[in-house]
Amino acid sequence: FNKDIGDIQMENLKTYKYVHEKRDCRERRAASERKPLNAPAPKTFLGMPCKTVKFTVPTKKRQEAVRYEFATKARAAFLKHLAKTQFDRLRAAGITRKDIKLMEKGKTPNGWNTHHKLSVYGGGTNDFSNLLLIKRAPYHDMIHYHLINPQVQGMKRGESRKVVIPNPSESIYVPPQQFKHLERDAKRGAKSYGSKGETYQDKKQDSPFMQDVKAADAYIKSFLSKNGGR
DSSP: OOSSSSHHHHHHHHHHHHHHHHHHHHHHHHHHHOOOOOOOOOOOETTTTEEEEEEEOOOOHHHHHHHHHHIIIIHHHHHHHHHHHHHHHHTTTOOOOOHHHHTTTTOTTTTTTEOOOOOOGTTTTOOOOEEEEEEEEIIIIIIIIIIIIHHHTTTTOOEEEEEEEEOOSSSSSSOOOGTHHHHHHHTTOSSSSOOOOOOOOOOOTTSSHHHHHHHHHHHHHHHHHHHHTT
């Protein structure tokens, strides 16, 4: 207790610096020796079959042209087409007759998105076969958060990469019954995605929802470990 307070603080600082440097060295060595993960690509996500596609970031001019066409013509034409030809499936997806009337005018039902299966950012087109009407929360958000976005973050124009995406043959996503509870949970604020990394945990860890999310998350960790953590 006879030591000057300043001497004690200096000793603590020296000790902290030493420990900090040694910890960094060990972490760097462990990272270099760590083996890449090798989880398989998910076969399904939210009941939709998954497919590995070539994802190529187009030129800015090409991307803007496709987005402009989508915003001004393609989306409205797609919605009108669905309203005219897919009435029963729209009702099965939970879209009301009133909303179908809006679709006949080319308008999107509230809470729904027209999703590009292969995104415009990856070279996707506005062909009807590449478009999917899907409820935004939780399904559309989950597709991007858990599966698509982590695989393509940081890509530059002209860069190509193999990416796993949900690729249903249908043009309207009708959630299987075992996933319907996600809509109710989303209304109460529960979710498995978000900027703060919130994770929704199903009470049944072996439920189809949790199996799909766990498979997707494991694959993403494996993917990132092989691609420099991008």
